[in-house]
Amino acid sequence: MSSVKKVLVTGGSSGIGKALVDRLLCRGYEVFSLSRTVLPEASYRGNGLLHQIACDLTDHDSLSGAFEQIALHTESLDLVFSNAGFGIAGAIADTPKEEVIRQFDLNYFSSVELIRYCLPFLRVAKGRIILTSSVAAVVSLPFQSFYSASKASLNMLALALNTELAPFGIKTISVMPGDVATGFTDSRIKDACPETDYGARCERSVAKMEKDERGGTKPSVIAGKILRLAEKRNPKPLYGLGFFYRLVLVLFKILPVRLTHWI
Numbered sequence: 001m002s003s004v005k006k007v008l009v010t011g012g013s014s015g016i017g018k019a020l021v022d023r024l025l026c027r028g029y030e031v032f033s034l035s036r037t038v039l040p041e042a043s044y045r046g047n048g049l050l051h052q053i054a055c056d057l058t059d060h061d062s063l064s065g066a067f068e069q070i071a072l073h074t075e076s077l078d079l080v081f082s083n084a085g086f087g088i089a090g091a092i093a094d095t096p097k098e099e100v101i102r103q104f105d106l107n108y109f110s111s112v113e114l115i116r117y118c119l120p121f122l123r124v125a126k127g128r129i130i131l132t133s134s135v136a137a138v139v140s141l142p143f144q145s146f147y148s149a150s151k152a153s154l155n156m157l158a159l160a161l162n163t164e165l166a167p168f169g170i171k172t173i174s175v176m177p178g179d180v181a182t183g184f185t186d187s188r189i190k191d192a193c194p195e196t197d198y199g200a201r202c203e204r205s206v207a208k209m210e211k212d213e214r215g216g217t218k219p220s221v222i223a224g225k226i227l228r229l230a231e232k233r234n235p236k237p238l239y240g241l242g243f244f245y246r247l248v249l250v251l252f253k254i255l256p257v258r259l260t261h262w263i
Helices: 015-026 060-071 097-125 145-164 199-214 219-230 243-254
Strands: 006-010 030-035 049-054 079-082 088-090 128-132 171-176 189-192 238-240
Touching (some): 006 015, 079 097, 097 128, 128 145
Parallel strands (some): 006 030, 079 128
């Protein structure tokens, strides 16, 4: 049996996912990258074996077909990085239900479906699941409440999976980065900031956050932190990434809720 680690990454064509794929290939791993966009292989660096599979994670047939392809190459997976996601911005009162469903469909339900498909492969290797959550899972963001809720759901999923999958030696980690300088900022859906009583406040709030994101940590740095946590001997289920964000998460645990509004 090959000693080369087999790894699956979703959202591997951009941002944190692309940076993860690069780092994994540099370690010589065999990587299955699931994304709607297939990049030229020269876009990636490293000597590992890369399989790019075009896949819409929210489409059952597309996901099923992707795993049929994966099964042709391996019976096991050592690491699964569920990283794909996007954000919508808008007041709760202004955001259409259809947009909320779309937010949860990719950010949460696609991870659930992905894990179901991955479990037979993970059980063979006693592998690990790594979910890309966000500090927003704990620090609820104004005018991005549904994004925060979808990421909080991932944290709860990680905690439950650790209990359910313990007999099979599978561990789950949910990692919570803060501001990261990726294309995520420009892809955020802002249609729900219309000219209503909330519109101007929504636009100011989102503009401030986008400025912080553009000055955020490089994806390659975040990917390095995630990979180190993924390969720890005894990882915890939840991690904030970076000293400042770990401090924020601690404060949100110990302070009264009314005081956290000022952080």
